[in-house]
Amino acid sequence: MPLRSDGTSDIIRAEMSKILPGAGKMSQIQRTRIFTFGVITLLLGYEVALAQTATEQLVRDQRAVVRPRPDRGETVTNRPRPELDPLGVRAGSFLVSPRLRVQEIYNDNIFATDTDKKDDFITLIRPQLDIASDWNNHAFDVRANGTIGRHADQTEEDFEDFSVGANGRLDITQRAKLRAGVSYDRLHEGRGSPDDVRREDGSLPVEPTIFDVGSAFLTYEQWFGRFLLELNGAADQLDYDNVMTEDGGTINNDDRDRAIIAGGLKLGYELIPGYTAFVRSAVDHRRYDNLDAFNPRDRDSDGYLIEVGTDLNLTGVLFGDAAIGYRSQDYDDLRLDTVGGIAGRASLTWTPTGLTTASAFITREIIETTADAAAAIFETSGRLVLDHELLRNLLLQARVSVTNDDFEGIDRSDTYIAAGFGVNYLMNRYLRLDLNYDYLDLGSDAQDQDFTANTVSLGVLVHL
Numbered sequence: 001m002p003l004r005s006d007g008t009s010d011i012i013r014a015e016m017s018k019i020l021p022g023a024g025k026m027s028q029i030q031r032t033r034i035f036t037f038g039v040i041t042l043l044l045g046y047e048v049a050l051a052q053t054a055t056e057q058l059v060r061d062q063r064a065v066v067r068p069r070p071d072r073g074e075t076v077t078n079r080p081r082p083e084l085d086p087l088g089v090r091a092g093s094f095l096v097s098p099r100l101r102v103q104e105i106y107n108d109n110i111f112a113t114d115t116d117k118k119d120d121f122i123t124l125i126r127p128q129l130d131i132a133s134d135w136n137n138h139a140f141d142v143r144a145n146g147t148i149g150r151h152a153d154q155t156e157e158d159f160e161d162f163s164v165g166a167n168g169r170l171d172i173t174q175r176a177k178l179r180a181g182v183s184y185d186r187l188h189e190g191r192g193s194p195d196d197v198r199r200e201d202g203s204l205p206v207e208p209t210i211f212d213v214g215s216a217f218l219t220y221e222q223w224f225g226r227f228l229l230e231l232n233g234a235a236d237q238l239d240y241d242n243v244m245t246e247d248g249g250t251i252n253n254d255d256r257d258r259a260i261i262a263g264g265l266k267l268g269y270e271l272i273p274g275y276t277a278f279v280r281s282a283v284d285h286r287r288y289d290n291l292d293a294f295n296p297r298d299r300d301s302d303g304y305l306i307e308v309g310t311d312l313n314l315t316g317v318l319f320g321d322a323a324i325g326y327r328s329q330d331y332d333d334l335r336l337d338t339v340g341g342i343a344g345r346a347s348l349t350w351t352p353t354g355l356t357t358a359s360a361f362i363t364r365e366i367i368e369t370t371a372d373a374a375a376a377i378f379e380t381s382g383r384l385v386l387d388h389e390l391l392r393n394l395l396l397q398a399r400v401s402v403t404n405d406d407f408e409g410i411d412r413s414d415t416y417i418a419a420g421f422g423v424n425y426l427m428n429r430y431l432r433l434d435l436n437y438d439y440l441d442l443g444s445d446a447q448d449q450d451f452t453a454n455t456v457s458l459g460v461l462v463h464l
Contacts (some may be wrong), residue, residue: 010198014218075349075357076387076395084393084426085464095134098460099463101126109453112192112442121152139169156207159188175223184215192442192451194371194405194414195256209253211240228276230267256370257289258299280323281306286368296304297336299370303329307344318401320348327367329376336375337409339366355389367405374407393426414444432461 089096103124109117128145138223146162150435165183189196189209193357196209220233238260240253264282271277282305288298312318327343345363352358367377383401390396398421405414420438427433440453 004093006331020086031293037081054365070187075351075359076355076389077357081426085387085430086429089464091131093131095132095133097130097132097463099128099461101459101461103457103459104455105217105455107453107455109451110157110191112451112453114189114448114450118154120154120157123150123152124148125150137171140166141168157191159208159210161185161187171215177221179219179221180381181215182216183214185215187211187213191439192376192453194407194449195369206244206246209240209243211238211251211253211256213238226270228266228278230266231264232266233261235261235262254290255288259287261285264305268311276311277308278310279306279308280325297373298331298333299368300332301329302325303366305343309344317352318348320346322346322348327366331375335373339376339378339408341378356389359385359387361385369407371407372412373410374412375409378406380404380406395420395424395426397424412445414442414446414449417441417443430462432463434459434461 015436016410037445052115086097086099098113099335103126105118105122105124108119110120110122115215122129124149126145126281130141130142130143132141133314134141142165144162144164149157149159149161151157163183163185165181167181168176168179187210189211191208196435214237215232215235217232219230222229223276233280236259236347238258242253243251262282266278266280268276284303284310286299286301286303288300304325305325307323309321309323309325312322322345324342324344326340328338328340330338343364345361345365347357347359347361349357362382364380367379369377381401381403386398388396400419401416403416403418407413418438418440420436422434422436425433434457436455436457436459438455442449442451442453444450
């Protein structure tokens with residue numbers, strides 16, 4: 001923190017001006033505050049002389065106590081920490097950010113079953129590379145990351161996931177922007193998924209289901225005074241690999257391959273700075289590649305969404321968005337019910353102090369499924385996250401969520417309850433440690449679908 005010639009910092013001077021509004025009438029409380037700020041000022045001066053000492057950490061803790069209100073959108077997890085944030089590698093007008101994360105995880109129920117549980121240790125290796133532009137106008141970034149999972153005992157569950165993508169923004173004018181992006185992911189399906197083929201009758205697969213996802217999007221945003229016009233389009237292509245079974249057979253997943261094309265229109269009006277009301281409509285077109293004897297239903301469908309909502313931002317202390325509307329999906333196969341109902345989302349982030357952030361999220365949406373005779377899943381989910389900065393470089397998090405999956409067309413409802421906590425220790429610019437515990441409970445109306453799982457992970461993140 002820079003010091004003025006009189007030995008005080010900008011923050012200290014601002015705080016002293018609050019308690020010394022005029023002449024020298026001072027209460028005992030004011031004298032105490034002045035004495036406290038004087039001590040801090042001396043410590044700050046000592047920091048300049050003796051950097052990277054125990055005193056420096058004490059000064060940072062004191063500085064956090066008197067830090068000003070957070071900037072708009074600033075939270076405990078994303079606020080700048082100049083002394084701890086990675087610098088990256090400069091390459092012309094681009095910033096290259098390589099990182100490597102290694103985690104050791106213990107899972108007491110890796111197959112997500114209610115009986116005959118199997119526990120295992122899993123080592124995750126996660127390399128990542130981000131290259132982002134540092135331009136005054138426009139923006140472009142590319143990214144690549146992977147997750148290599150290795151099990152100590154159940155080696156058939158090993159996997160190699162990866163993702164690559166690029167995003168760009170063209171600033172046509174200060175009030176008109178064009179955004180676009182493409183990505184390709186190769187992932188594996190979790191054993192707790194209701195669509196996991198191991199949960200169907202018959203011989204179990206010997207490994208998880210692998211699938212590919214190719215995605216692209218295009219968005220145009222234009223402001224006319226206080227009016228907002230936004231047009232967007234997106235396309236996804238999903239391709240599932242076949243899976244070998246324990247008895248030597250093959251599970252054909254071609255019936256799950258599909259393409260999704262969607263487009264939308266958003267109209268908004270900025271009521272006052274920080275408040276934008278909007279109405280949005282969207283349509284989507286879903287086409288499956290094949291039918292087979294295992295899943296002979298024609299799941300091709302067309303859907304739409306109409307919603308109204310608002311964005312809000314109250315000087316960074318309280319910000320979020322909310323929308324509510326009607327969502328419908330109509331299937332070509334007459335045996336599949338048309339799914340429709342109230343849908344929406346809401347997110348709210350509250351930063352009561354510079355050291356604590358509380359975030360709440362609620363969503364209700366139609367989720368695609370190939371389970372049994374269900375047309376789709378109407379999912380309602382809520383999540384609460386509490387982040388606290390115990391020290392400048394020690395962050396704590398507690399989280400809890402409840403999700404209900406209502407399978408449309410069949411008598412089945414799944415309820416997921418999850419809770420966990422984590423500790424993130426920022427050692428320096430290059431090294432971070434994290435410790436996490438998570439609990440997951442699934443209660444289902446379907447037979448043999450219930451399960452509970454406990455996971456503990458210890459990770460290290462190395463970055464430049």
